[in-house]
Amino acid sequence: MGVAVSIEQVEKRFGRLQALDGVSLQIAEGEFFGLLGPNGAGKTTLISCLAGLVRPDAGKIRVLGRDVVADYRAARRLLGVVPQELVFDPFFSVRETLRIQSGYFGIRNNDDWIDEILANLDLTSKAETNMRRLSGGMKRRVLVAQALVHKPPVIVLDEPTAGVDVELRQGLWHFVQRLNREGHTVILTTHYLEEAEALCGRIAMLKQGQVVALDTMSNLLAQFPGHTLSVALTADVALPEVLRAQATEVDGRWQFRLAGFEEIEPLLRAMREAGCVIDDMRLAQADLEDVFVGVMQGKGQRAGNENSGVAQ
């Protein structure tokens, strides 16, 4: 597998803000790659540098070997970007929008592919509707369609499901997964960690313009092993002090992190002996959210290059 996107030591400063502080990563062809981080971490700036909307102060970015600055025309033909903002041109219908976008990429007579995209995004009935008349979710679908008119080998989705209903979200992922199976590289930024966990094979986490974690999903999840026991008690007897010290209280429930199942019985026994009555009990496996919170709180180490994941 070749390298789809190579980002080397990219830096970008906006006034006093160091938006990107030496970001390096490589994304292989055919990957479904997730870019995560809190607001202001630099995800959109990084994607904008990749798309040529922002010019980096230092560093190099290549798309399938084409430099996004020096060889911008070739690089942009290889990229399809779905922007984060819900933008549209109010003068045109959906079909006109897609025909025009095809032309911008040097493609004429693209109606067969446009029809296929429209069908896959459930937009066929809206093809002749003016953009202004579409709902927010429909406009979002058109943005996805616009990014795909030139069949780009690398697709970048910048928070595509923000404010989108469940049905569309599932339809969208179904389509994007199909494109990924057909060989398109997909780069996704999202705030929905379950989405990233379900879709992405590999993840980079950004914090204050730096890559703080970079690894496969399974390795990342393995960084925070174990389970969480979540217990709700009846109001009669409070949790003893000694157990409180081991737990965190979330929404009136006590959560215990467990390294293994053998820790469950001693906990339950201690509660029983203290006279606590369990009202509800759940056992959950660590998920990407735990990893994300752990990494953002600094429990992981900064990943300086492609090969290092989150250090233990």
Add this chain to the structure above:
Amino acid sequence: MIEFRTLLYKEVLRFWKVGFQTVAAPVLSALLYLLIFSHVLDAQVKVNGVPYAAFLIPGLVMMSLVQNAFANSSSSLIQSKITGSVVFVLLPPISYVEFFLAYVVAAMLRGLMVGLGVLVVTGFFAPLTFIAPQWILIFALLGGGILGAFGMIAGIWADKFDQLAGFQNFLIMPLTMLSGVFYSIHSLPAFWQQVSHLNPVFYMIDGFRFGFFGVSDVAPEISLMVVAMSFFVVSAATLALLRSGYKLRY
């Protein structure tokens, strides 16, 4: 090439879809100017031997042409910047030269359409001659080109609609209204004649008018030189802005 043609097509479609506002309205404004001024002055005034209404028409045509060329590129850019839809033209592999040409040619086309409209409707009110059509054409093209490119600079620079309105009201309007549309600058005091000679729009209108009547305040060759120079300077400045990515690519 397909990239350029598509962007040009999109820019033309953009104003054509609201043609009532972008083409018909300025034609009506120019017609009102003609009706009012020629009603008041036509009987009393001749300029360079030409009846006032006839003298006024080429001025009104050129004024409408350049104002609409400016309005087209500037409003298209600022609208797409403010709504964010400018990303649709920034993401594709469109070079800055293609970008420049598409916006300027679209602005010229709107200017020429409005200018032609003004000429057709005002032509009923005064006898016009077309002594040197090649001058008419070249000044129309260059005038539209200059203001189209200038509109790009304004549209790129402005962050808000009121900044653009300031540009339009405090620069473009005075430059066009005080350029000899309504009078021969020979009727002005010496000082204001000198000031008018610093206004490139004066040369556009004077040269354009020469094409109709064969008379002008300055020789058409001099006007052509000034107008062509202005076109190259404004185009070079616009291309430099686009190349640097100023306020478009951060």
